[in-house]
Amino acid sequence: MKYRAKIEVSLKPGHSDPEGETVARLLKELGYMVDAVNVSKVYNVLIDAQTLREARSKAEEMAKRLLANPTKDNYTISVEEQK
Amino acid sequence: MKREEIKVCVMRVGGTNCDAETQRAFQELGVQAETLHLNELIKRRNLLDYQVLVFPGGFSFGDYVRAGVILARWLSAELDKELKTFIEENRPILGICNGFQVLVEYGLLPGFEGVSAYPEATLATNIPQGYNCRWIHLKHENKGKCIFTNKIPTGKVLHIPVAHSEGRFLFPKEKEQQLLDKLYENDMLVLRYCNESGEYAEGSYPTNPNGSFHDIAGICNREGTIFGLMPHPERALYWWQQPDWTRREQVPQYGDGKLIFESLIDHLTKRF
Numbered sequence: 001m002k003y004r005a006k007i008e009v010s011l012k013p014g015h016s017d018p019e020g021e022t023v024a025r026l027l028k029e030l031g032y033m034v035d036a037v038n039v040s041k042v043y044n045v046l047i048d049a050q051t052l053r054e055a056r057s058k059a060e061e062m063a064k065r066l067l068a069n070p071t072k073d074n075y076t077i078s079v080e081e082q083k
Numbered sequence: 084m085k086r087e088e089i090k091v092c093v094m095r096v097g098g099t100n101c102d103a104e105t106q107r108a109f110q111e112l113g114v115q116a117e118t119l120h121l122n123e124l125i126k127r128r129n130l131l132d133y134q135v136l137v138f139p140g141g142f143s144f145g146d147y148v149r150a151g152v153i154l155a156r157w158l159s160a161e162l163d164k165e166l167k168t169f170i171e172e173n174r175p176i177l178g179i180c181n182g183f184q185v186l187v188e189y190g191l192l193p194g195f196e197g198v199s200a201y202p203e204a205t206l207a208t209n210i211p212q213g214y215n216c217r218w219i220h221l222k223h224e225n226k227g228k229c230i231f232t233n234k235i236p237t238g239k240v241l242h243i244p245v246a247h248s249e250g251r252f253l254f255p256k257e258k259e260q261q262l263l264d265k266l267y268e269n270d271m272l273v274l275r276y277c278n279e280s281g282e283y284a285e286g287s288y289p290t291n292p293n294g295s296f297h298d299i300a301g302i303c304n305r306e307g308t309i310f311g312l313m314p315h316p317e318r319a320l321y322w323w324q325q326p327d328w329t330r331r332e333q334v335p336q337y338g339d340g341k342l343i344f345e346s347l348i349d350h351l352t353k354r355f
Contacts, residue, residue, distance in 0.1 A: 014256055016294075018212030064201060066156055069149060069188070071205040071255045 002082035003047045003055035009068045009075045010040035043067055046082060055079050084134070084355040086348060091116040092133040094124065096154055099181065100141035104317040108344050109135075111320065121157065130165040134351055135175050138182025140246070140315055150206060150249040151184025159189060170198070173354075175230060175347055176309045180247050183301070183311030192311045194304040195265055203262070206313070207251040210294030216246040218326050219292055221300050221314060222277040228270035228307035230354075234346040240281045241274070241339040242325075243314040245300075250293040250313040252300075263297055274301035274312055316340030 011017050017038055024037040045062065049055035056079045068075045091109045095102045095118050102118045109116035117133075124130055144153035158166060169176070170191070178186040184206045186192040190199035209215055221241045225232050235241070254262040266272045276284040276291040276298040284291035284298045291298050293313070301312030318324055319340030328334045 012256070015207070015253075016210055018208050018210060022212060066152060067148060069152070069202050069205045071202060071253055072207055 001049060001051075001055075003049055003052060003079050004082045005045045005047055005055060005059035005062075005077060005079045007043045007045060007059055007063050007067055007075060007077050008040050009043070009063070009073050010038060012072055012074050015072050041067075047079075052079055052081065084352055086113045086352055087115070089114040089135065089348065089351050090133045091135040091137060092124070092130065093118045093137045093139055094121055095119065095139070096121045096143050096157075098142040098145050099139050101179070101315060101317055102139040102141075104315075104320075105137055105139045105179065108317045108320045108340070109348075112341070112344055112348055114348055121154070121161075125161050130162060130169055133174075134355060135177065135347065136169060138176075138178040138185045139317075140180035140182060143181055143185065146181075146249070149184075149188065151181055151186075152188040155185045155188035155190075158185075167198075170309070173306060173308045175351070177231060177347070178309075178311035179315055179317065180245075180250075180313055183313055184249065186309060186311040191309050192304060193262070193266065193271055193302055194309065195262070195269070197305075203254070205253050206249050207253050208249055209247070209251055209292070211288060212248075214246070214248045215250075215289075215292045216244070217289060217292060218242060218244045219290070219300075219314065220277050220279055220281075221274040222281050222283065223273070224275055225273045225303070225307075226270050229273045229303040229310055230307050230350040231303070231310040231343050231347050232273055233307075234349055235342050238281065240277060240279065241342070243316055243319040243338075243340055244326075245292050245314045246318075247293070247313055250295065252295040252297075252302075252313075254296060259296065266302060269305050270307070271302050271305065272299065273303050273310065274299075274314070276300050316343040320344070 020037040027034040063075045106116040319338035322334040
């Protein structure tokens with residue numbers, strides 16, 4: 001079975017996000033009422049697995065081993081069957 | 084081991100830079116040094132033919148995902164066994180700039196309990212944001228554990244350039260103080276950003292060029308055999324690399340970067 005996992009990696013609260021701050025500053029310059037911008041990265045991964053549970057567990061492992069650094073990053077995962 | 088018998092491997096992949104300068108620095112000091120692509124090392128060479136492994140600066144694999152992490156995971160997938168033996172035999176590993184990021188992402192630094200499965204620290208985006216290329220001052224903090232600096236007196240101020248966008252050394256916020264204490268207890272803190280007179284930057288820019296926690300610029304592992312630093316010692320080797328050589332009446336033949344390479348070579352000639 002094929003599953004599509006969406007892994008979103010974002011900075012932990014309290015960690016400064018210079019890229020987000022720069023974008024927020026520019027958006028204000030452009031006339032938008034913006035309080036804050038947080039930048040995150042999304043990885044869409046197509047996974048071979050027997051069950052949804054197995055696909056989720058694999059995605060979890062990918063986030064821990066490669067995509068997120070636990071010192072500064074949080075991550076969220078959503079998995080659905082690929083139609 | 085004689086100086087001329089020492090063999091250094093400078094590991095190159097797409098995006099690394101200063102590999103040629105690093106190789107030349109070692110050769111200048113009379114040791115054998117080769118720049119090898121990771122694939123060459125995996126397919127045709129043996130890492131254990133070398134006494135020293137160096138990860139040079141640059142942007143390995145385009146800094147995709149996070150600076151240094153792709154090379155770190157590639158290594159753990161392809162060369163894990165050889166690298167473990169290399170480390171167990173206390174053969175020195177040096178990571179300069181992007182190389183430091185690789186060592187942290189691999190879990191080799193700080194490595195409080197040996198190699199960690201997941202990174203225990205990070206080199207985050209600079210504050211202020213952006214690529215920062217400048218000459219800075221560093222205070223040598225190590226008390227003798229780090230084999231890369233044991234010829235440098237504790238407290239000596241070094242003048243070496245940095246060039247990076249992700250150099251802000253951080254521990255997890257909730258364990259920051261505890262892990263800093265551990266660095267001191269185990270003599271793993273090696274270099275801190277300071278001004279010309281040796282006063283710590285205390286986070287102030289540009290003395291601390293990236294907002295690094297506790298002004299940390301370089302650390303070593305518990306054994307002192309793995310060393311990572313954001314500054315580029317290979318860019319501070321010769322007198323003609325110094326930024327002020329035209330304005331000084333007398334310029335020493337070598338810059339402060341030499342002290343790092345020389346300490347390592349000195350250790351190897353005694354240890355092996």
